[in-house]
Amino acid sequence: MTTVRETPVRLTQFAHGGGCACKIPPGELEDVLGGLRRPGTTATGTTLLVGLDTGDDAAVVTLPAADDAPAQAVVSTADFFTPVVDDPYDWGRIAAANALSDVYAMGGRPIVAVNLLAWPRDVLPFDLAREVLRGGLDIAVEAGCHVGGGHSVDDPEPKYGMAVTGVADPARLLRNDAGRPGLPLSLTKPLGLGVLNNRHKATGERFEQAVATMVALNRDASAAALAAGATCATDITGFGLLGHLHKLARASKVTAVIDTAAVPYLDGAREAVRDGFISGGTRRNLEWAAPFTDFGDADADTRFLLADAQTSGGLLVAGEVPGAPVVGELVSGGEYSVVLR
Template sequence: MAYRLTQYAHGGGCACKIPPGELEDVVRGLAGPGPEKPHGELLVGLDDGDDAAAVRIEGGQALIATTDFFTPVVDDPYDWGRIAAANALSDVYAMGGRPVVAVNLLCWPRETLPFELAAEALRGGKEVCASAGCHLAGGHSVDDPEPKYGLAVTGVADPDRLLRNDSGRAGLPLSLTKPLGLGVLNARHKATAERFEQAIEVMTTLNDTAASAAVAAGITCATDVTGFGLLGHLHKLARASGVTAVVDAEAVPFVDGAREALRAGFVPGGSRRNLDWVRPHADLGVAEETALLLADAQTSGGLLLAGEIPGAPVIGELVPRRGHTTLVVR
């Protein structure tokens, strides 16, 4: 029997995240003073919704901790495992770090789907971790009505060279290391079973090279573009940095077939929620179709950098704060 994993989940990939506005309301009460005698200095926490937590530890290093898991974004379990692992590791790269060890997080409907499929997802995750030079050791599993997979990842970084979303400043260019449009293509895949090889290649590509190049270039401000879309993550970056982000819509790259999928009506609910969330804070000087693609919920997307690195197109710049956090022009 052939199983289509995407049919066993209400959403897919990072498009199944809790909407950003609702999430901020939930976690607002968690920010504030920490323990009286902490083990290490907290460098990055909850205050600005950055990609991971970072703590300065003995030996002159920063410890980076993150977790990410989601429902199937593609039908093939091996590809799903690869994508989920690359996506989880991305949070460490988005902070300028290097992943060291990860553990599996697996939720599985044991009476509905055979464990052979879960084993394939775990194999995909293991192979991606191995390519990243990251140990994958153990993990946790639960019986769940809906399949979910991902990783909890621990990494290290230079505490004085962290990439973070609150260190942007006016005059810096904005670069994007992967094309957009993954959400609409994944929505089309779920509805039609069409396979989009370029989308899978983008989602399984690690952000390690981009992160290393950013740190080497002296860049200090970055985030990765995942479930909240380019506009959502850019809004958080600009808000945390006290600047306005100007985006040249015509400079933004898209995966082949993304516009066609959008025009055919394959838009994840998460992408529409992203656009609704950022609309009050943005001046969107583009058509609704383009705005939706810019807000499209990405899974294992690229890095958004306040600076330039080889191979990454410049899609805009940071300017002094204006009336909106984001301005989209064409």
Template sequence: MSANTASGTTLRLTRYAHGGGCACKIPPGELERVLAGLAPGVPGDAAGTLLVGLETGDDAAAVHLDGTGIAVLATADFFTPVVDDPYDWGRIAAANALSDVYAMGGRPLVAVNLLAWPRDTLPLELAALVLRGGLDVTREAGCHLAGGHSVDDPEPKYGMAVTGIADPDRLLRNDAGRAGLPLSLTKPLGVGVLNNRHKATGEVFPHAVASMAALNREASEAALAAGIRCATDVTGFGLLGHLYKLARASGVTAVVDASAVPYLEGACEAARDGFVSGGTRRNLAWVAPHTDFGGADEVTRLLLADAQTSGGLLLAGEIPGAPVIGELVPAGEYPLVVR
């Protein structure tokens, strides 16, 4: 289903957005300055114990319901159009929001829509296609979708707030990494540069859409079955950005074997041709002072920092089918090392 065939229009949604997908996030360094000093609130009558909050910038909040074996997970994620097809955008945004729950080792229970729409500029029929894409992916995930919130906005945005549950003793956390563990990645990198090429040229990359719309459910379940305890997903801050947060929170150094990192077909060419988002360049600028890049060239650095939308899980451990791209070692001079 596409903007052309389903609505009879030739509108390109990406033309209505200043950024694209998770590349439109506030830069990580700026965000950390905004959040600095904001201690989590502790209500006196809170119905549970906060297990994961702001401290490590993990993928979702987690609250242990006292007296039960249940942790409630809460997250929200939304962004501007990453592709022109409204149905695909909805699918991708839903998979991306659900990924935060999977990245914590949880199961999504219920989601609500978050929709911003320029109602005087873009037909509401396209918004309906976006919502349909989100609905279909939540059905695939076995997650209820019930209502949401919408606003009239000059720039289209879509995503979801998601609530899930997990075993509080088996959470996947970004602060649980230990030296000696391998690093695995469950989806190839490169959707950022391919999406940027799509926005600039109109070229369509079905394999990138398929990667972004794929749920991280099976990878999460495999990680739990393998006894893995440390994970995050790779989204707007790029592989290096999310890995830096993991290494910093865990008190280790992460070593990346650049030659082992998988990329989507056409990603390396798109990076060499200059289809690099501002978000990716900001990611690289943020991690550069904390990274020993060795002999890695500029294209490799940009791809490792490429702002992903609905990327894969980054695991401190091994699961079937996921390539090992590096390892965690005792903390050294740099939190990140690229070889």
């Protein structure tokens, strides 16, 4: 469903890009992070269980064991981006759901967040910023997560997101390096968010199905994955399905085989690709994916959709998740980390 709604201010016109499509390209980011190593156990007795090594969705630190308490881990993440939609309240909701998703992708439960706000104070009125923050707060309340303040700066380009802290059972994490051959791959949200958001930015058309997908928490999907015994997952955001799946396959030393006919897409996504609403981030994702992907007979539009830079996308779980389509499987490692069939 698409609509065109007049808004006093089109927030997407104040940003060079939108949402997770503004991420630094994955290849460039890996060059920046190369050589940075995690420390071992610190003087406080905490241990960094998940850090930079595999490019996972959040950092996980184990706490010192207590005689009368079960083992516990702290999950920490931060995520923010430029406006992905024109409506400030919806942008706040989307950005918050996206930030919380990193905790769910690790099998954790968010407990407290702080706002991250950049605002062109001489250009955009603060009543719009209030709406952005209200949207973020409402999603955090839905997630049962406190919002305890935050940080703001005067910036020529508006940006919003959250730093989120969660807790998890260190023995029941969802990690991107825990995949093994024979596991199916389940995708909990359809693809196509990036191209629909790009069409919205260019035309003002509002895609209700995209907004509803982006504001939906990955809480239930995470809980269902854990209940089904899954130990491996990632969320699909700015690097697209191909990029995030490559990281999972590389970390787990397996190959991921995707059944392209089984991948779900949002209504209007293929039409948006056909009409050329492809972000620069998505094009960079596809270029980065080429060396590690066997594209098979997949046509150009399908390749773009599989590389589409998602904002607040779903979880990709190595295992079956009730209600989520199975889109492929993990097999023994080969020449490529991702194979399309």
